[in-house]
Structures are given as C-alpha cells and as structure tokens.
Amino acid sequence: MGKRALITGITGQDGSYLAEHLLSLGYEVHGLVRRVAFEDPERRFSRIRHLLDRITLHPASLESYPSIFHVISRYEFDECYHLAAQSFVAESFADGFSTMSVNINGTHYVLAALRELQPRCRFYFAGSSEMFGNAVEAPQRETTPFHPRSPYGISKVAGFHLTRNYREAYGMFCCSGIAFNHEGPRRGFEFVTRKITNGVARIKAGLACEIRIGNLDAKRDWGHAADYVRAMHLMLQQPEPDDYVIATGETHSVKEFCEHAFAEVGLDYREYVKLDERLYRPAEIELLVGDASKARRVLGWEPTYTFKELIKEMVKTDLELVLKGVKDNASM
Numbered sequence: 001m002g003k004r005a006l007i008t009g010i011t012g013q014d015g016s017y018l019a020e021h022l023l024s025l026g027y028e029v030h031g032l033v034r035r036v037a038f039e040d041p042e043r044r045f046s047r048i049r050h051l052l053d054r055i056t057l058h059p060a061s062l063e064s065y066p067s068i069f070h071v072i073s074r075y076e077f078d079e080c081y082h083l084a085a086q087s088f089v090a091e092s093f094a095d096g097f098s099t100m101s102v103n104i105n106g107t108h109y110v111l112a113a114l115r116e117l118q119p120r121c122r123f124y125f126a127g128s129s130e131m132f133g134n135a136v137e138a139p140q141r142e143t144t145p146f147h148p149r150s151p152y153g154i155s156k157v158a159g160f161h162l163t164r165n166y167r168e169a170y171g172m173f174c175c176s177g178i179a180f181n182h183e184g185p186r187r188g189f190e191f192v193t194r195k196i197t198n199g200v201a202r203i204k205a206g207l208a209c210e211i212r213i214g215n216l217d218a219k220r221d222w223g224h225a226a227d228y229v230r231a232m233h234l235m236l237q238q239p240e241p242d243d244y245v246i247a248t249g250e251t252h253s254v255k256e257f258c259e260h261a262f263a264e265v266g267l268d269y270r271e272y273v274k275l276d277e278r279l280y281r282p283a284e285i286e287l288l289v290g291d292a293s294k295a296r297r298v299l300g301w302e303p304t305y306t307f308k309e310l311i312k313e314m315v316k317t318d319l320e321l322v323l324k325g326v327k328d329n330a331s332m
Contacts, residue, residue, distance in 0.1 A: 002026035006077045009084030013186040016047035018081060018229040023054055035059040047186045062106030072113045079236050081124045082110050096151035103155035111166045122173040122236040125163040128156045129180040129288045139291035142245055167241050175235040180221040180247035180290040182228040185317035196261050201318035203272055204265040205326055210272050214279030216255040221289045223248045224305035234299040247290020248303050260308055264315040
C-alpha cells in the first residue's frame, strides 16, 4: 500500500502540481477544499479537473479548527503538505486582518490537530521568500534574518516559527520550505507574471492594447512550480526534519520578464507596457534571490526549467487559452 498524503490548498497552482507528482509516485492523495468550492467546481477546480477521479476531496476551512480536526480524525496520513494561504501580497495590504487570521491560525489549527491525532504524520509548511523582505544579505539562505515588508510576509514568518516550535517542543517531523517565486501556466491572473503572459496573449490576439505594471525594476528569483513541489516532497523523505530555501539562484527584473514574454510573440514590450504607480506596493522589496545550495546538497534537488523556458511555456499556454476563447465566442 502506498503512502497517504493530505494537501491543503490542493486547488491552487502548487497543490495541483504536487498532487500530480504524488500520484505519479503511487500516493493516495487527499485534499482540503473550502465548501464554497464544491458549489462552483467548474471554476474552483479548474487546475485539478483532470485529477478529480484519482483524488479524495474534503470540505474544510482553515478558519475552522473543528472542520480540520474532523478530516484528520477520519484518515491516517503519512504526510501533510500545508500550502493553503491568502498568498497574494497586494491583497494582504488591502486586508491584513484576514490574511493574518487565515495564514497564522490556519497553520496553527493543522499543526494542533496533527499533534492531537497523528503526531507521527510528517508536516510541510509553505514558507516564502517574502519572509526575508528587505534582507541584510543577498543571496538569502536559511540563516538570513527575516525582515518581512507585508502582512503576508509577516504571517508566513509566524507560520515558520510555529512549525519550528512544533518540531522542537513536541518532536514532530515538521519542515518549512522557504520557496522563492515560482510560476507556471496555472498561476493566478492576479500575479504579475501571469498578468504579463496573459496580457501578451490578449494583445497578440487583438483583444487588448496595453498592460499596466507597477515596479518594472523589482528583481525576483523565478522558478517553475513543477520543480518546486519536488523539493517539498524530498524534504519529507529525509531522516531528520529541517528547513530549506528553494530557489534558482538567478535574479531577473519584471522588465526582463516583459521583454522575454513579448519577444515570444515577436513584439517589443516598450510599445505595450505602461507604468502605473498605483500598482506599487506601500513597502516595496527591490531584490530577492535565493541560495538553495543546502537543498542541492542534502536533498539532491535541482531546478530543471530555465527562466526563458518558464516564460515560453506560460505564453504558449495563455495564447492557446485566449485563441480558444475567441474561437468559442465566434461559434456561439
């Protein structure tokens, strides 16, 4: 019998790639899903539609300890991947209270339920490079002090410390992956990378004439989500629990991302990208770049996608989606 894993946030980008990866390894995969998602499966389950007959979904809310407790009391899990969060940084500035509540309490509820019911279940917490914020050094590694610059980053620092505390205080196998920006064709449209690739596709199809972007000079370490979920799994296979930075070690600006994305369809980004100061964050982070040498050394993990390959796949997929939409509308 293969292992049984529980994924919170299974309907998101990372959750869908992780579910695919675990299924390919022979796992029985379960996911926690907000009840509202079951009422709108067409939209809410779009990333996992092709997996629905191979996974088991449970209605539960990160804001409700009893609902999480109920699911964890019904099944024995070997591994739990806690990916669910309010993860859009701009939204965390707009609504800091719910970001804090969902991200901190949700993590605490899952850890507390596991400790009570299944203390031997291995736990993964999805940390973020946003925890480093205005870091004192570059690249950032596991020992770099945190200086978060958003309610989202602050909530992730709290989750990281909660995870470590359960490891140290109760002897549970709890790991945090400090993941730098990871993208892909399943990224939400509110994130700048998907906003760019979708915008490129819409401009190429004649449906739009510009994209509005905030800080073009912000630099990030961008990888592919499909690579990063492999690192998550590897962390829970080690003899001892620990925390790891997951990153490519390369840094690129938003401007470079625009340049490559438009070049994929033979266009010059300078003709279509418009600066919009309203899209700047209240507290900007200029440079995030990770040092994943510990993950390479201990886990044997390497990213497989290059920056250009990531953009190429995202633009190609968005172009197909946009052109399919145009075709479907024309035939109605």
